Amino acid sequence: MAILVTPETKVLVQGITGSFGARHARLSLEYGTSVVAGVTPGKGGQMFDGKVPIFDTVAEAVKETGATASAVFVPPAFAADAILEGVDAGLDLVVCITEGIPVNDMVKVKRAMEGRKTRLIGPNCPGIVTPGDGKDSHGGCRIGIAPGYIHRKGHIGVVSRSGTLTYEAVWQLTCRGVGQSTCVGIGGDPVNGTSHLDVLKMFNDDPDTHGIILIGEIGGSAEEEAAEWVRQHCKKPVAGFIAGATAPPGRRMGHAGAIVSGGKGTAKAKIEAFKAAGIGVAETPSEMADTLLRMM
DSSP: OOOOOTTTTTTETTTTHHHHHHHHHHHHHHHOOOOEEOOTTTTTOETTTEEEEEEHHHHHHHHOOOOOOEOOOOOOOHHHHHHHHHHHTSSSSSEOOOOOOOHHHHHHHHHTTTTTTEEOOOOOEEEEEEEOOSSGSSEEEEEESOOOGGEEEEEEEEEEEEHHHHHHHHHHHHHOOOOOEEEEEEOOOOSSOOOHHHHHHHHHHTTTOOOEEEEEEEESHHHHHHHHHHHHHHOOEEEEEOOOOOOOOOOOOOSSOOOOOOTBOOOHHHHHHHHHTOOEOSSSGGGGHHHHHHHO
């Protein structure tokens, strides 16, 4: 099994004719992802690389192809509308890669999504990968910008606010001959769709996931909330890393949500919460995989 996406998931790409969306649509197709449609208003009826039909709207694409998930590669000014178009079309999953969406736009998106079935990953995230059974784990499902070739099919779930640290954890596991069930980059914006806690609960319920790597960073309280849930409910070994231990208070570091303000959201507090919950804490990024494997 896996969580959220499988090799059978049918994916559409919003913004498939832009340079960034086109590049990653091709990489997903090369990985074996079932990319069944693209969406660019005004370009309906065209074909992407002679393989993938392009539609003017998400609703049309869903009706014609049966797509259930989308990747959003739309400029920041239009990304909120792109997300809500996927919600209105009844998609199960929208993965928003776009960086720099105004916080006010995302607040409106979150409110509009209340009570709807669509799950949002992101924005400002690397996306999600469920490795497949093929050579180099091709034939899986890659939605977003993660390098597919570093993944290997297996039983470790990875969830992270940081894209590059997601890739680092995955590559460490793969180099040790340990595969992944699903890898989820939730993004580092202060207002996002899916939290560490949401993904942890799914991994905990997934019989194909035997251990979890949880990567957080300074800012907010999401990691502490996830740690408390792990302490009370998680049945599987969890190893973690918190980025930003040397960040100065009041200065944004990297992601929009990576800022220590009012004495809250510090790396020290998050690390202490991890340790209190029985999460194995890696002192440096290079120790993430080994920390989990020692626990297992």
